[in-house]
Amino acid sequence: MARRGARDESDFRSRPSKHGSRPRTKRRPSHEDAVTALVTGVDRGRYTLLVPGSGAIVLAMRARELVRTRVVVGDRVEVVGDVSGDEGTLARIVRIAERSSVLRRTADDDDPYERIVVANADRLVIVTALADPPPRTGMIDRCVVAAYDAGMDVLLCLTKADLASPEELRGLYEPLGVEVVVTRAQAAHAAAEEAEPRDEILALEAASVEEVRERLRGKTSVLVGHSGVGKSTLINALVPTADRATGGVNDVTGRGRHTSTSAIALPLPPGPGEAGTDADPDGWVIDTPGVRSFGLAHVQIAHLLHAFDDLAEAALDCPRGCTHQADAPDCALDDWVAGSPDDETRTTRALRLTSFRRLLASRTGAVLKES
Numbered sequence: 001m002a003r004r005g006a007r008d009e010s011d012f013r014s015r016p017s018k019h020g021s022r023p024r025t026k027r028r029p030s031h032e033d034a035v036t037a038l039v040t041g042v043d044r045g046r047y048t049l050l051v052p053g054s055g056a057i058v059l060a061m062r063a064r065e066l067v068r069t070r071v072v073v074g075d076r077v078e079v080v081g082d083v084s085g086d087e088g089t090l091a092r093i094v095r096i097a098e099r100s101s102v103l104r105r106t107a108d109d110d111d112p113y114e115r116i117v118v119a120n121a122d123r124l125v126i127v128t129a130l131a132d133p134p135p136r137t138g139m140i141d142r143c144v145v146a147a148y149d150a151g152m153d154v155l156l157c158l159t160k161a162d163l164a165s166p167e168e169l170r171g172l173y174e175p176l177g178v179e180v181v182v183t184r185a186q187a188a189h190a191a192a193e194e195a196e197p198r199d200e201i202l203a204l205e206a207a208s209v210e211e212v213r214e215r216l217r218g219k220t221s222v223l224v225g226h227s228g229v230g231k232s233t234l235i236n237a238l239v240p241t242a243d244r245a246t247g248g249v250n251d252v253t254g255r256g257r258h259t260s261t262s263a264i265a266l267p268l269p270p271g272p273g274e275a276g277t278d279a280d281p282d283g284w285v286i287d288t289p290g291v292r293s294f295g296l297a298h299v300q301i302a303h304l305l306h307a308f309d310d311l312a313e314a315a316l317d318c319p320r321g322c323t324h325q326a327d328a329p330d331c332a333l334d335d336w337v338a339g340s341p342d343d344e345t346r347t348t349r350a351l352r353l354t355s356f357r358r359l360l361a362s363r364t365g366a367v368l369k370e371s
């Protein structure tokens, strides 16, 4: 899968400064006794790590030589010092392993740079409610583009199926090869909601939660979703110890009740009646409460195209510099549809091309009006 390797925020500091680019200390310690750990939480310069071997939860800071390097949730790091995890101990991160994927959020009012929020995740889970709040395809498209660009695959999780049908959204995303899973409240709740809405703990239909768990097994998954879509309810159902705050949109601020804005990795426990431990979980679920959108400015058409093998192959016949948009002259993707061997293939290809072009457009902002 396409990756952008070196082009990340670290570029800002890899330029030679006026003090020269050589490290201040000539000799670096070798850290032979370092152990490997996973970053599960980040809070103002303090990192929560899980040491897979011992299962210890360790609090750490960055070593002096890494103070200008960003460490994010999902990073695999090497750590020295006291790694017992005992109260009051603070270990030191001395190395960050190369990342297999990076997911970055957009710059915002508080921070002018696009920043990496999660490293090494395999799968982006886009949590979207089918109603209350209504789904916004512009937002889903942007998430799909961000995931494909980051080299991650996508699971579209449609919540609140007790309130509306998922069929229309399935029809929009399945042609792109996006896996779709649907969750709903338990039937008893759906009825009770009419009489006495909100503020009780909502139970999701267990079978629908297990379908989600099945798709997250053995993977590191990042969950994203707008406030009120039911992301916390889902995470609590998947990871009962997570205790994510639920309750939907705050009437005063229009935001959810979450105050925490940093990502956190939670070990995915096995389903009911299966064995497993936190030190060796069935996968990781990363919640991203503060992330509202993803930066797409850096996304290259070629990267996006590589997420679609058939389109990438057909596009080899495009003129140089083809944008592959609907108005691109002589785009070979149009020939690929026209040259379909039969009607059924033509319909499938046309749908796939339309969907792909919709994603391309979301990258450039042409369909940024949320629908």
Ligand SMILES: Nc1nc2c(ncn2[C@@H]2O[C@H](COP(=O)(O)OP(=O)(O)OP(=O)(O)O)[C@@H](O)[C@H]2O)c(=O)[nH]1
Pocket: 159, 160, 161, 162, 163, 183, 184, 185, 190, 193, 198, 199, 201, 202, 204, 225, 226, 227, 228, 229, 230, 231, 232, 233, 234, 245, 246, 247, 248, 249, 255, 256, 257, 258
């Ligand atoms: N009818 C129905 N309501 C649901 C379902 N899932 C969640 N809800 C309700 O939707 C509201 C929002 O759920 P949350 O889990 O708090 O949503 P969130 O996405 O975490 O949003 P924030 O807490 O604002 O970040 C709550 O009142 C839930 O009880 C569902 O499947 N069906």
Ligand SMILES: [Zn+2]
Pocket: 315, 318, 319, 322, 323, 324, 325, 328, 330, 331, 332, 333
């Ligand atoms: Zn083209």
